[in-house]
Amino acid sequence: MSLEVALKHRLGSFALDITFTTKGQVTALFGPSGSGKSSVVAAIAGLWRPREGRIAVAGRVLTDTPKLFVPPEQRRLAVVFQDARLFPHMTVDDNLKFGWRRAAQKAGTAEIAHVIDLLGLGALLARRTRDLSGGEKSRVALGRALLASPDMLLLDEPLAALDATRRGEILPYLERLARDTKLPMLYVSHQVDEVARLADEIVVIQNGRVAAQGPVFELLTDVEQIAGVPPLGAVFDAKVAEHQPDGLWRLTFDGGVLFVPALPQAQGARVRVRLRAEDLMLALEEPRHISANNVLACTIRTVKPVGDHVDVQLLCGGTRLVSRITGASSARLGLAPGQAVYAVVKAVTVAREAG
Amino acid sequence: MWLSLQISAVAVAAALPFAFAMALLLARPRFFGAGIVDAIVHLPLVLPPVAVGYLLLVVFGGRGLIGSWLWDTFGIRFVFSWTGAALASALITFPLQVRAIRLALESTDPGLTAAARTLGAGLWDRLFNITLPLALPGIVSGAITAFAASLGEFGAIITFVSNIPGETQTLPLAIYAALQSPGGEMAAARLCTLSITLALIFVTAGNLAAKRIWR
Numbered sequence: 001m002s003l004e005v006a007l008k009h010r011l012g013s014f015a016l017d018i019t020f021t022t023k024g025q026v027t028a029l030f031g032p033s034g035s036g037k038s039s040v041v042a043a044i045a046g047l048w049r050p051r052e053g054r055i056a057v058a059g060r061v062l063t064d065t066p067k068l069f070v071p072p073e074q075r076r077l078a079v080v081f082q083d084a085r086l087f088p089h090m091t092v093d094d095n096l097k098f099g100w101r102r103a104a105q106k107a108g109t110a111e112i113a114h115v116i117d118l119l120g121l122g123a124l125l126a127r128r129t130r131d132l133s134g135g136e137k138s139r140v141a142l143g144r145a146l147l148a149s150p151d152m153l154l155l156d157e158p159l160a161a162l163d164a165t166r167r168g169e170i171l172p173y174l175e176r177l178a179r180d181t182k183l184p185m186l187y188v189s190h191q192v193d194e195v196a197r198l199a200d201e202i203v204v205i206q207n208g209r210v211a212a213q214g215p216v217f218e219l220l221t222d223v224e225q226i227a228g229v230p231p232l233g234a235v236f237d238a239k240v241a242e243h244q245p246d247g248l249w250r251l252t253f254d255g256g257v258l259f260v261p262a263l264p265q266a267q268g269a270r271v272r273v274r275l276r277a278e279d280l281m282l283a284l285e286e287p288r289h290i291s292a293n294n295v296l297a298c299t300i301r302t303v304k305p306v307g308d309h310v311d312v313q314l315l316c317g318g319t320r321l322v323s324r325i326t327g328a329s330s331a332r333l334g335l336a337p338g339q340a341v342y343a344v345v346k347a348v349t350v351a352r353e354a355g
Numbered sequence: 356m357w358l359s360l361q362i363s364a365v366a367v368a369a370a371l372p373f374a375f376a377m378a379l380l381l382a383r384p385r386f387f388g389a390g391i392v393d394a395i396v397h398l399p400l401v402l403p404p405v406a407v408g409y410l411l412l413v414v415f416g417g418r419g420l421i422g423s424w425l426w427d428t429f430g431i432r433f434v435f436s437w438t439g440a441a442l443a444s445a446l447i448t449f450p451l452q453v454r455a456i457r458l459a460l461e462s463t464d465p466g467l468t469a470a471a472r473t474l475g476a477g478l479w480d481r482l483f484n485i486t487l488p489l490a491l492p493g494i495v496s497g498a499i500t501a502f503a504a505s506l507g508e509f510g511a512i513i514t515f516v517s518n519i520p521g522e523t524q525t526l527p528l529a530i531y532a533a534l535q536s537p538g539g540e541m542a543a544a545r546l547c548t549l550s551i552t553l554a555l556i557f558v559t560a561g562n563l564a565a566k567r568i569w570r
Contacts, residue, residue: 045473046472046473047469047472047473071472072469072472072473073472073473073474073475073476073477074475075473076475077473078473078474079470079473081466081470083466085464085466085467085469085470087467087470087471087485088467088489089488089489089491098471098474098476099474099475102474102475102476102480103475144474145474148474148475
């Protein structure tokens with residue numbers, strides 16, 4: 001599955017000029033508010049017609065100005081909007097089946113049951129949409145889009161209208177969705193943690209242009225490319241190798257091993273690991289007699305000053321890591337590219353089962 | 356009284372599809388001349404009803420352009436018949452219906468029809484399954500208001516179809532006739548009370564109906 005987007009449009013002083021092609025299952029369209037992300041989604045969905053553009057999903061050309069414009073109802077692209085947009089005059093069940101009834105290839109009973117189960121909607125079916133909480137509305141909107149059996153799912157900041165608690169409730173559903181279905185998704189967000197948990201591929205948009213594009217593992221360590229965003233750190237996939245007798249679980253990844261406290265995942269499962277830049281300390285010699293469970297041998301790729309701090313890009317086996325330390329520490333250690341260092345990991349975040 | 360109700364009901368029902376279409380056209384207008392169309396729609400509301408009645412007489416009268424054609428081809432006659440009274444009422448209350456439906460349409464979220472499009476709903480599908488149900492409270496309240504206003508229509512009816520008891524004599528015309536005849540005050544007062552009762556019943560029913568929908 002591939003998504004090709006090329007569009008040019010001018011709105012007053014704001015110029016949109018976006019070109020990208022992605023083959024990832026979950027592609028994140030990432031950038032600050034007002035950067036033009038939502039316009040891109042609207043153009044892909046066919047709800048907005050750019051002055052110049054070509055859009056193709058899985059090789060099927062949907063927009064090719066000025067001669068071709070497939071209307072949104074024939075695009076087979078379901079959109080999950082920020083404001084859910086449930087139909088207020090219908091029950092949850094009728095909302096869920098709205099797209100399903102109109103789909104050329106209808107999902108079977110088992111599939112419907114699976115989606116309802118996946119999103120925990122069973123108890124809500126008879127309810128009126130006005131009685132739902134924000135999080136429930138998001139889930140129904142997601143289910144409605146899924147049951148339309150689209151070629152691709154477009155998620156336009158589906159969590160932005162929710163508070164942190166609700167967002168935390170919905171994210172696991174999205175993670176399960178990304179893992180369980182092979183449905184291609186375009187996930188629009190300005191929240192770097194959502195992107196890190198869900199995406200394979202990132203397209204960074206800034207001021208109406210593509211600022212960067214690449215696999216999530218590579219791009220998120222390069223905080224400098226994503227200006228205005230606090231450093232996120234490294235994201236990579238690891239395997240649950242062993243439940244150790246001492247209570248720790250051993251994870252293996254391309255670059256070494258990590259020891260983490262108990263996880264819900266079974267042995268052999270793949271998990272997505274996040275190491276925040278602030279949680280990585282650097283040492284020139286291998287530290288011993290230390291409380292931290294994880295020390296990784298790395299090589300320095302680059303040393304980049306960012307304000308008062310220095311971001312040190314590291315390579316640990318085949319995995320990119322990043323450490324954010326103070327300029328003073330960097331000068332004291334005399335860090336330079338190519339140097340071998342030890343990264344002391346203060347905390348490991350395990351996000352999801354990787355696909 | 357039944358004649359009055361019948362005339363009003365027919366007037367409202369006949370005008371409703373046109374009012375809905377016009378409201379669709381005028382809600383979020385995107386075409387040149389929408390302002391002029393809007394003004395023409397509102398004309399019956401601001402024109403003296405007698406003038407509307409006179410214009411109807413000119414157009415739909417026995418020798419009028421459309422009136423003579425209708426009589427010659429279908430044998431349909433509006434003048435001096437209750438259908439003419441309904442036509443006059445419909446025309447006068449048309450702007451009230453358009454207005455109510457249009458307000459309802461404008462207050463619905465255009466994002467909902469956009470969402471329906473992405474889920475595969477075509478134009479008519481969206482019209483009947485999204486737009487129409489969402490505008491239903493406005494349609495009902497518009498129809499009730501138009502109905503109540505139609506019950507009180509006087510000028511256009513008396514000018515167009517005259518005051519014929521049993522055929523075109525609606526409540527207000529009957530009150531007028533009663534007042535014209537000596538010793539008719541009691542009859543007029545009774546008819547007035549009836550008018551007030553009817554108006555109260557329908558306005559209340561209308562409000563309740565509009566509230567009950569989608570609650």
